[in-house]
Amino acid sequence: xxxxxxxxxxxxxxxxxxxxxxxxxxxxxxxxxxxxxxxxxxxxxxxxxxxxxxxxxxxxxxxxxxxxxxxxxxxxxxxxxxxxxxxxxxxxxxxxxxxxxxxxxxxxxxxxxxxxxxxxxxxxxxxxxxxxxxxxxxxxxxxxxxxxxxxxxxxxxxxxxxxxxxxxxxxxxxxxxxxxxxxxxxxxxxxxxxxxxxxxxxxxxxxxxxxxxxxxxxxxxxxxxxxxxxxxxxxxxxxxxxxxxxxxxxxxxxxxxxxxxxxxxxxxxxxxxxxxxxxxxxxxxxxxxxxxxxxxxxxxxxxxxxxxxxxxxxxxxxxxxxxxxxxxxxxxxxxxxxxxxxxxxxxxxxxxxxxxxxxxxxxxxxxxxxxxxxxxxxxxxxxxxxxxxxxxxxxxxxxxxxxx
Numbered sequence: 001x002x003x004x005x006x007x008x009x010x011x012x013x014x015x016x017x018x019x020x021x022x023x024x025x026x027x028x029x030x031x032x033x034x035x036x037x038x039x040x041x042x043x044x045x046x047x048x049x050x051x052x053x054x055x056x057x058x059x060x061x062x063x064x065x066x067x068x069x070x071x072x073x074x075x076x077x078x079x080x081x082x083x084x085x086x087x088x089x090x091x092x093x094x095x096x097x098x099x100x101x102x103x104x105x106x107x108x109x110x111x112x113x114x115x116x117x118x119x120x121x122x123x124x125x126x127x128x129x130x131x132x133x134x135x136x137x138x139x140x141x142x143x144x145x146x147x148x149x150x151x152x153x154x155x156x157x158x159x160x161x162x163x164x165x166x167x168x169x170x171x172x173x174x175x176x177x178x179x180x181x182x183x184x185x186x187x188x189x190x191x192x193x194x195x196x197x198x199x200x201x202x203x204x205x206x207x208x209x210x211x212x213x214x215x216x217x218x219x220x221x222x223x224x225x226x227x228x229x230x231x232x233x234x235x236x237x238x239x240x241x242x243x244x245x246x247x248x249x250x251x252x253x254x255x256x257x258x259x260x261x262x263x264x265x266x267x268x269x270x271x272x273x274x275x276x277x278x279x280x281x282x283x284x285x286x287x288x289x290x291x292x293x294x295x296x297x298x299x300x301x302x303x304x305x306x307x308x309x310x311x312x313x314x315x316x317x318x319x320x321x322x323x324x325x326x327x328x329x330x331x332x333x334x335x336x337x338x339x340x341x342x343x344x345x346x347x348x349x350x351x352x353x354x355x356x357x358x359x360x361x362x363x364x365x366x367x368x369x370x371x372x373x374x375x376x377x378x379x380x381x382x383x384x385x386x387x388x389x390x391x392x393x394x395x396x397x398x399x400x401x402x403x404x
Contacts (some may be wrong), residue, residue, distance in 0.1 A: 040299030101167025172284035
């Protein structure tokens with residue numbers, strides 16, 4: 001216990017004795033994470049409320065649940081760490097320390113569980129037949145699943161509290177967490193195994209199969225897939241462009257969460273093996289930043305990659321005079337037109353597939369040549385046409401590499 005007290009005291013002194021530059025950088029980064037998470041998840045929630053059609057999608061129900069838990073972290077979790085990094089100590093009472101420790105643990109468990117269930121959802125939709133997917137996943141079952149996830153998530157902090165333990169302030173992490181005694185008694189290992197390792201294994205396993213399946217449904221084969229769906233509707237295995245786009249969006253969401261949570265898992269495992277917090281303070285500050293950053297990724301990724309949410313974002317921001325809705329829609333329409341033009345060009349060059357089958361690099365070389373023309377010409381019309389053809393040709397050549 002003395003070693004633990006010595007480590008805690010050392011971290012406390014380091015927190016208080018930071019230079020002004022380090023104090024500013026750490027405080028600013030945490031504040032930026034907090035504001036991004038709060039505003040982004042609030043915007044996503046408002047979008048779902050104002051446009052009920054966004055909430056009718058089975059997948060979007062999971063996304064909204066994820067946004068809700070992340071919003072609660074930004075509201076009752078991250079602000080305490082922001083204040084701690086600014087002041088250089090825990091400026092609140094013990095009740096708020098217990099609240100933060102319990103709340104962050106609960107919301108983090110819900111986020112990881114929701115991502116795991118979303119991965120399973122995508123696995124059944126992409127890999128298996130539509131009939132099986134619709135049998136397993138419907139709105140009623142999804143809501144029941146979400147309720148069960150919340151109940152399971154409560155089992156993360158409850159055993160610790162019921163056993164009479166209290167969350168204690170961790171000066172290096174700038175937040176309240178379970179104490180070092182829990183590391184010795186295996187509570188830390190329980191959390192990492194059940195609420196981190198199991199969801200991550202599910203996510204990686206499901207999305208590996210999903211990616212292998214989606215790779216066969218890239219844009220170069222959309223027209224053939226559509227004709228196949230019309231000629232063989234009984235298979236129920238053809239994916240629409242929207243389904244492929246949703247899957248790619250969720251894949252980006254999961255990748256972002258993996259990037260954020262992998263360092264957290266590694267650091268927790270090291271602490272468990274050492275039975276103490278023996279890493280440097282900067283490592284633990286990064287630990288907290290990575291964990292809290294995961295709460296801000298969801299609305300950003302959906303705002304960039306999902307057109308339905310993006311348009312709704314523009315409507316909301318226009319109401320607050322942050323953005324011209326008319327201007328935003330014009331940009332959206334331009335993007336949509338370019339995508340349609342690229343798809344048309346891809347359809348036209350598709351007839352050269354057999355010719356380039358043995359040498360797919362020819363397509364990439366052609367794209368580079370077209371881009372050189374694009375950069376050297378002053379003719380706006382030529383620049384526009386070559387830009388579309390180069391993009392389409394490059395995608396075509398890349399897809400051949402993947403499908404060989």
